[in-house]
Amino acid sequence: MKYQVIHITDYIYKFPATLCHNLMFQIPQDSEFQYVEKYVCEITPKPSSEVERVDFFGNRYLYFAVERSHKKLTVTSQSILELHSPSWIKVNPKLTKPWEQVVSWLHSTNAPNEIRQYYLESKHVTFIEGIREYALKSFTPGRPIMEAMEDLNSRIFKDFAFTPGFTDISTPLEKVFDHKKGVCQDFAHFSLACLRILGLAARYVSGYIETLPPPGKPKLIGSDASHAWIAIYIPDHGWVEFDATNNLLVNNKHLRVAVGRDFADVTPLKGIVYSGSEQEMKVSVDVTKLEEESVL
Template sequence: MKYIVTHITHYIYQNAASLCHNIMIQTPKNLAFQQVEEHEQIIIPTPNYLDRQQDFFENERVHFSIERSHAKLSVTAKSTVNLWSPAWMSLNPSQTQPWEEVRDWLRSTQALNDIRQYYLQSKHVEFFEGLQEYTLLSFTPGRPIMEAMLDLNDRIYRDFSFTPGFTDISTPVSVVFATRKGVCQDYAHFSLACLRSIGLAARYVSGYIETLPPPGKPKMVGADASHAWIALYIPGHDWVEFDATNNLLVDDKHIRVAVGRDFADVTPLKGIIYSVGKQKMKVSVDVRRPEEL
């Protein structure tokens, strides 16, 4: 499957900014089942400084600065990406190892620290009363780990209501659980909290997903948005991805940009500006197949 992704961010300042420093994470990853055919970034005004680095999580970070007066900032990332079905799509969930074996393996010297770091709490993934009890309704004794995760995915999808605008990035995951409302990043953070609370390693995945319009309705440009889901580590099968927002075992319609402990590690665009007054931000994401253009 081939997709063309256009991610546009506009900032408009109430008063002109004299300087801004920014970090951008919007470059899709090259993986066994995902290859980037083309990628370009257009930044207006043209930066005075720009550098590309690979961060601790092997995401591409673009650092740029604009060192002159500007009233607007526009950042466009455009990518052409080829996707294939990951190997985990052929797994039989009932044939994966019991989840307790994976938990115990993570506590052993056989597990690398690069994996073990993902069973800890992080900035947006905290443990709270009732979390483990909710998780263990799916992760019953001796249950195969992938089968249990698919069940948890289904329960979150059914128990929670997708409610744009109800939460923001500062909303604690405990509030998301109490209200059963949120958006994709909340679903992802809650899924991570569940898994880590019982000692499993899971990480946050950011990217995009194709959004199909209702039958007979045209697809609107910019109607898509950045998306978030999770990956659970299963020994012998590496990181296996699940999307609770859509109740999916992730296949070839999710475009991966970055991974981390939570949203704080993969924020698409953040920075510091030197200005007085407020600013407005508008984000537009469009995901299309080439034949739709």
């Protein structure tokens, strides 16, 4: 599968901004099942300084600053990605280790140190009341870890309603759990909390997935969006990805950008701006499946 992604972010200020410092996590990278054919980024107005770096989690990100007056900031990321089916697609969930054995291994001296941070609470992933009981309905005694994860993924998909506008990134996990409503980042954070409270290691994945229009209807420009899902660590198979929003074991239609403990680690664009009043943010994302070679 080959896809083109165009991600446009506009910040519009009521009064001119005199200075802004920004971090951008929109740069995809190569992996076992993803090849970045092309990536370009355009920023208007042109930044005074611009540096690409790699963070603690191995993500590529861009720092940039605009040090002159402007009433609008536009960041356009464009990429062409080639995807392949990941190795976990061929794994038989019933043959994976019992989840309790995985917990014991993760908390032993045999587990790599970098995995340990992923079974702890984080800014948006907290161990709220009732979440352990919810998770244990899937993670029953002795159940193979991948089979239990598939069940949890399916239950979240069935129990929670995808409801844009009901939450924002500041909405506490308790509200999402109480009302059983939210969007992809809420379902990812809830999935992570279910796993981490049991002592399992799981991380947040940000990226994109193509959204298809109703049959017979044209696809609207800008109608796609950033997406989020999770990856759980399964010994012998590594990080295995699940998408509760769509009840999927992730295959070759999810385009990965960054990983972290939660949304706060991989926010697509964040920063500090010096301005005299409020601002408006507009985001447009287009994910297009390519049938032949394309150029940006």
